[in-house]
Amino acid sequence: MRALARKGKSAAARLYRGYNRHRVSNAPAPSTKQVRILLLHANGMGGTIRTVFNLAGYLARDHDVEIVSVLKEAEQPFFPIDPRVKFRFLDDRLRPAPNPLRALLSKRPSRLIPKEESAYHRFNLWTDLKLARYIRSLENGVLIGTRPGLNLAMAQLALPSVITIGQEHVALRTQAEPVQALIKWRYRRLDALATLTKADLADYRNTLPKKPRKLIRIPNAVPPMTGGVSKLDAKVAVAVGRMTRIKGFHRLITAWQTVAETHPDWKLRIFGAGPQEETLAQLIVELGLEGKVELPGPTSDVGAELERASIYVLSSRHEGFPMTILEAMAKGLAIVSFNSPHGPKEMISHEVDGLLVKPRTNANLAASIIRVIEDEHLRRGLAARAIETARTYDVDAIGQQWDALLAELLARRTGTYTRPERRPAETPESSTATNPESTDPAATGEAADPEAADPEAPRQEAPRQEVRHRSL
Structure with missing residues (x-):
């Protein structure tokens, strides 16, 4: 058989x-x-x-x-x-x-x-x-x-x-x-x-x-966004993403408890929706962070929300190529991110245009956020250099790479492709x-x-x- x-x-x-x-x-x-x-x-x-x-x-x-x-x-x-x-x-x-x-x-x-x-x-x-x-x-x-x-x-x-x-x-x-x-x-x-x-x-x-x-x-x-760059005078940190466990928002909220103890006038807003939303809302209540951590839901105008903030935090367990980092850079925010090798590590130069934190360490994440809050010179320096980094990801620059790829693949199909000399x-x-x-x-x-x-x-x-x- x-x-x-x-x-x-x-x-x-x-x-x-x-x-x-x-x-x-x-x-x-x-x-x-x-x-x-x-x-x-x-x-x-x-x-x-x-x-x-x-x-x-x-x-x-x-x-x-x-x-x-x-x-x-x-x-x-x-x-x-x-x-x-x-x-x-x-x-x-x-x-x-x-x-x-x-x-x-x-x-x-x-x-x-x-x-x-x-x-x-x-x-x-x-x-x-x-x-x-x-x-x-x-x-x-x-x-x-x-x-x-x-x-x-x-x-x-x-x-x-x-x-x-x-x-x-x-x-x-x-x-x-x-x-x-x-x-x-x-x-x-x-x-x-x-x-x-x-x-x-x-x-x-x-x-x-x-x-x-x-x-x-x-x-x-970097996708087109409304508004201008952040003035960095709002006492607001933001995070954006689907509310799943992989995004690590539970770690961010836990870390914010430490931030709120030393800087109660600062607020964290997490934009998004997903299966973890109810769990995260409960965690906010359990940690006594009502009014200090907000879950406004999803937003179709990311640019406007970023413009109204000063810090962007990425707490994901791992990422491919997080667009929210690029968007936050383009808006001139100071970036604090867990150091994931596939994405943040390539996008952020530590101490230059953002801060990289050892993954899954709530205390280190809180310490880095507090450092950016307390050191205005650092915050503005990171933000200014982040804008320069974001310009290298302009849609025309990236689009030209796709143009070149399509032209090469067509040339390979038509037999006109010539391998460039190394x-x-x-x-x-x-x-x-x-x-x-x-x-x-x-x-x-x-x-x-x-x-x-x-x-x-x-x-x-x-x-x-x-x-x-x-x-x-």
């Missing part, structure tokens, strides 16, 4: 590859004119959604951009979006049509998304069907995924004639081991993988046995240990694997054991 099953899978794989070759042979010429970006829920709240909207608005200057949202659970987007950007929703959960097939499949768990993916519970067999049909309908253009589950589905199902780019907003090391195992196998089929941090880029470089043709680090850009090391002592960006492939984004680097090489076929997903 096992031998028969293997023969059946092998035959299905050959049929699938043959069908792909047939469709690719009749597909339009490679193009980057149309750019589609896959999101879980475009009308929700969250840093990934905000940054995707920012990127989509920039790309819409020269491309036809469509955000493809798996779910629709709110009538309108929470964040503002460039009117040139189009939207498509695969599963409208606000107005479910009386479809018996949908009713049946919606009750069954997803087979396309790994169980260990953090958003697995949001998917089901109906979303599998809609997502698979959409991806398989594309014949050319660019498709960008924004989370592991979507990247894995895209790598598995997209026709080789579609330029595929995986974008990672969460560090590889934080993914569950089964998800990492799938990433190691399937991500090689992507045309490019874009990380937000150098640390994460190095992790992918060292982890993936076979790599996409392009590995590159492109950070997020500059020789300036001294014999130069090495990747002392200057990793000068010679390390991780810095240039070039694939070290010969097969992955060859622009003429066909996209890798998926392993036989994964064929069952391809039937969707």
Whole structure:
């Protein structure tokens, strides 16, 4: 029976590859004119959604951009979006049509998304069907995924004639081991993988046995915000984020008890919503911090709230590339953050444009906040240099990196790509240990694997054991 099953899978794989070759042979010429970006829920709240909207608005200057949202659970987007950007929703959960097939499949768990993916519970067999049909309908253009589950589905199902780019907003090391195992196998089929941090880029470089043709680090850009910079005269510290345990707001509130004892005239405001909101409200009462710590809820005008504060605090257990830090820097706030290697450590220069604190140490967090409160010269110096740092993440500067990536991937597809010459090391002592960006492939984004680097090489076929997903 096992031998028969293997023969059946092998035959299905050959049929699938043959069908792909047939469709690719009749597909339009490679193009980057149309750019589609896959999101879980475009009308929700969250840093990934905000940054995707920012990127989509920039790309819409020269491309036809469509955000493809798996779910629709709110009538309108929470964040503002460039009117040139189009939207498509695969599963409208606000107005479910009386479809018996949908009713049946919606009750069954997803087979396309790994169980260990953090958003697995949001998917089901109906979303599998809609997502698979959409991806398989594309014949050319660019498709960008924004989370592991979507990247894995895209790598598995997209026709080789579609330029595929995986974008990672969460560090590889934080993914569950089964998800990492799938990433190691399937991500090689992507045309490019874009990380937000150098640390994460190095992790992918060292982890993936076979790599996409392009590995590159492109950070997020500072989104447009209302108002001006902070005057730093308000006795207010702020934090922004979804109220989940990973954000560490319970640690921040506990640390603020110490701050409030020495500086009762200062106030902490935490903007956001989520499953921990009630627990955090209870903690405020238990610690006697009513009136000193506020939970105003979510805000769509982050810029205005930052302008009315003087300090921004990030207390997360770990972060990918926290946009709130960039936003606070652009608004000229003094930053105090736990020292997470994938994000804050790369964004903040300790004692220059912010303070980095040993992770998960409430006392140290409180001490750093008190230091910034009591030392006005330090507070204003950190804030001024933070503004300079934020300018390096301007949307035009970051957008040009995306322009260059799309142009390179298209050139690889059309056979016109020329690999840039590497500059020789300036001294014999130069090495990747002392200057990793000068010679390390991780810095240039070039694939070290010969097969992955060859622009003429066909996209890798998926392993036989994964064929069952391809039937969707």
